Every structure is written in structure tokens, then in C-alpha cells.
Amino acid sequence: MKIADNFDAxxxxxxxxIDFLPLVDDLLEIDxxxxxxxxxxxxxxxxxxxxxxxxxQDLRRMLxxxxxxxxxxxxxxxRTLLTQACFPRKEDPS
Amino acid sequence: xxxxxxxxxxxxxxxxDDAELAGDRLLLAEQIASLYPGMLRFARTIVPAALAEDxxxxxxxxxxxxxxxxxxxxxxxxxIYAVLRNKARQALGSETxxxxxxxxEATDEGGPLAGRLHPPGHPDAGHWSVPxxxxxxxxxxxxxxxxxxxxxxxxxKLPQRQRSVVLLRDVEGFSAEEVCDLxxxxxxxxxxxxxxxxxxxxxxxxxxxxxxxxxDSESGSWL
Numbered sequence: 001m002k003i004a005d006n007f008d009a010x011x012x013x014x015x016x017x018i019d020f021l022p023l024v025d026d027l028l029e030i031d032x033x034x035x036x037x038x039x040x041x042x043x044x045x046x047x048x049x050x051x052x053x054x055x056x057q058d059l060r061r062m063l064x065x066x067x068x069x070x071x072x073x074x075x076x077x078x079r080t081l082l083t084q085a086c087f088p089r090k091e092d093p094s
Numbered sequence: 095x096x097x098x099x100x101x102x103x104x105x106x107x108x109x110x111d112d113a114e115l116a117g118d119r120l121l122l123a124e125q126i127a128s129l130y131p132g133m134l135r136f137a138r139t140i141v142p143a144a145l146a147e148d149x150x151x152x153x154x155x156x157x158x159x160x161x162x163x164x165x166x167x168x169x170x171x172x173x174i175y176a177v178l179r180n181k182a183r184q185a186l187g188s189e190t191x192x193x194x195x196x197x198x199e200a201t202d203e204g205g206p207l208a209g210r211l212h213p214p215g216h217p218d219a220g221h222w223s224v225p226x227x228x229x230x231x232x233x234x235x236x237x238x239x240x241x242x243x244x245x246x247x248x249x250x251k252l253p254q255r256q257r258s259v260v261l262l263r264d265v266e267g268f269s270a271e272e273v274c275d276l277x278x279x280x281x282x283x284x285x286x287x288x289x290x291x292x293x294x295x296x297x298x299x300x301x302x303x304x305x306x307x308x309x310d311s312e313s314g315s316w317l
Contacts, residue, residue, distance in 0.1 A: 016220035017211060025289050029270075048225030052296075058230035059296050062245045063264040065237040071127040077151065078126050085122055085158045 015042050020049050024056055126154060129171065132266045133178055139258040140182035149185050153178040172272050175262075179276055205290070206297030206307060227304050241299070248298040256291035263288055 015038050027035060043050045071078060130150065137146035137153075157174055164173055210225075212218045231237060249257060249265075258277055262268045268276070274284050301308035 017222055018220045021207065022289075025285065025292065046221075048222045051226045051229055054229040055226055055296050055300065056292060059245065059292065059299065060264050061231060062237050062242050062299075063249070063260070063295075064267070065242055066131070066265065069128070069131070070124075071130045073120075073123045073127055075127070075130075077130065077147075078123050081126055081151070081154045081158065082119055082123060084155050085119075 014038060017042075017046060017049055020046070021052070024053055027053060028056060028060060129174065133175070135261055135265065136175060136258070137178060137182050139254060139261055140179065141185050145182075145185050149182045150178065152185075153181045156181065168272070168275070172268070172276065175268075175276055206293050206309075210307065224307065226300060227306050230299055230303060241303070244302055245295060245299060248295050252291050252294060256287050256294070259284060259287040260291035260295065264292070 020039065020042050023039060027039065032040075043053065133150045133153065134146055137149045141149055153174065157177055164170060168176070210222060212221055212223045216223075230241065249260060252260065255277070259273055259279075262273045262276065263270070270281065270284055270288075273279065274281055277284070279287070297307050297309075300306055
């Protein structure tokens with residue numbers, strides 16, 4: 001491997017898979033437009049790391065896809081709590 | 095959150111409009127309904143499942159009593175979760191309430207990626223030796239109930255602190271800063287717990303779905 005292979009067009013050192021893996025959690029938080037050029041280049045050249053990142057994106061999609069979004073409003077637990085809430089009462093006209 | 099926060103009782107005490115009262119009750123019911131499932135999941139990361147319902151109910155009772163003291167320094171949801179955390183810790187008793195400073199070790203030897211990359215000295219050092227095979231959900235596909243069930247099952251098996259962080263970040267969608275406040279973690283620890291929790295869940299699903307990266311029989315499971 002030539003030394004130049006380890007540098008991108010801007011002269012930044014290329015990263016390998018070991019460098020890339022600790023960055024994955026941060027990449028999940030930011031839009032891919034904000035990713036560092038080294039990261040983008042590594043993902044272009046390394047399908048396994050791209051799949052690894054996609055697996056984590058899929059994992060988060062699965063975690064976010066909750067199907068118990070809300071209790072039914074008629075749920076007895078809600079009725080119990082509503083009896084505890086301090087709502088303003090109608091003033092006694094007398 | 096008008097029913098609980100924006101319009102405390104004394105501010106609207108003069109109102110005798112039944113329709114408005116009914117509207118407030120409905121709004122509150124909707125707020126409770128939407129937050130309740132997530133609160134229950136969070137409570138279960140702190141107390142045994144049998145106690146979680148009671149803790150959530152006690153949290154709401156407390157919140158409803160003091161809602162007009164909410165100062166808006168955090169989001170309402172974060173504030174309610176902080177009350178829930180305190181109630182859950184109280185429910186555990188003084189033994190576990192006594193706080194010890196735990197730090198997550200930075201080393202990750204023996205984790206799910208151990209042996210998946212070529213070691214130093216190998217011609218391909220720094221690169222995968224056993225690469226991940228495919229993404230879990232092919233593009234344009236919906237999340238299947240079976241896979242989601244597996245992931246939630248795996249989440250329940252994570253060590254408690256990793257489970258709490260992954261749940262709050264990835265299921266409930268809290269920010270890193272909010273999670274640090276709620277769980278009294280420093281940012282570095284939060285980051286490590288999240289990384290380890292996600293790594294184990296990923297490995298668990300990879301093993302389940304593709305039979306790849308499974309733990310050897312001696313270590314049994316990644317969870």
C-alpha cells in the first residue's frame with residue numbers, strides 16, 4: 001500500500017475500521033451531511049462498516065417503533081388519577 | 095400541558111364553565127395516556143416489574159399535586175421522569191437509595207466485537223475478519239413485529255444501567271443531556287453505557303437473524 005493511499009484529497013489521514021467503530025454512536029445523532037470527510041470516505045470504501053452502521057440505524061428504528069403508544073382514555077388507571085387531580089370546582093352560588 | 099401546568103387551579107377558579115372543566119379533564123387524560131407506557135418502561139428499569147405500576151401511579155399523584163410548581167427549567171416530560179426516578183428509588187428502600195459512585199470502565203475487552211477484527215500484526219490489521227453480513231431491515235421494509243419483539247426482549251435483559259440509558263435515548267428519545275440529568279451520569283459514562291448497550295443488542299439480533307457473531311457456548315449470551 002502506498003503512503004498516499006492513507007490520505008484523502010484534503011490530505012487528512014484515512015481511518016480504518018478500528019478507528020471508525022467508536023464513531024458510530026455519534027454518527028447516529030447527526031445528519032449524514034454533517035459527517036466528517038474521512039468518515040464518508042471510509043464508508044464508501046468499506047461495505048462492512050456501512051452495514052454495521054445500517055444495522056445500528058435499523059436497531060434504533062426497531063426500538064423506536066413502539067406499538068403501545070398510549071393507554072386508552074377509558075383505562076381504569078387514568079380514571080383513578082383523574083379523581084386525584086385538582087380541577088377547579090364550580091363555586092357554590094350560595 | 096395546559097390542564098396540568100399552564101392553568102393552575104387558582105388561576106381559573108373563577109370559571110364555572112362545565113365544558114371547560116370537561117376539556118381540561120380530557121386534556122389531562124390524554125397527557126397521562128400518552129406518557130404512561132414510557133413511564134412504566136422506565137420504572138421497570140429501576141424497580142421490579144411488580145412495583146412499577148404503583149410507582150407510576152404514585153408519580154402521577156405527586157405530579158398532579160405539585161404541577162403548578164413546575165418552573166419550566168426542563169421539559170415537562172423530563173421533570174415528570176425525574177419525579178418518577180425519585181419515586182422508584184424511594185420504593186426500593188434506603189438500602190439502594192444510598193448512592194454509590196459507579197464508573198463504567200472504558201475497556202471493552204470480551205465485548206460482542208471481540209475477534210471480529212484482524213489483530214495487530216495481521217496483514218489486514220484494523221479491518222474486519224468476520225464482517226457483518228446484511229442490515230436488519232432491508233430498505234423500504236417495515237419493522238416486523240417478530241424482530242421488534244426480539245429487540246425488546248433483548249433490551250429487558252441488558253444490565254440495568256445500560257438498559258436505562260438505551261431505553262431513555264433510543265426508545266423514549268431523550269437527549270444525552272437529559273439522560274445524564276435523569277440518571278445522574280457524567281457524559282462520558284452515559285456514552286459508554288449507551289455504546290455497550292447498543293453493541294449487545296446489535297450482536298444479539300445479528301446472531302438471531304443471521305447466525306453470525308453469536309457468543310461461544312462458554313459465554314452463553316451477549317446480554
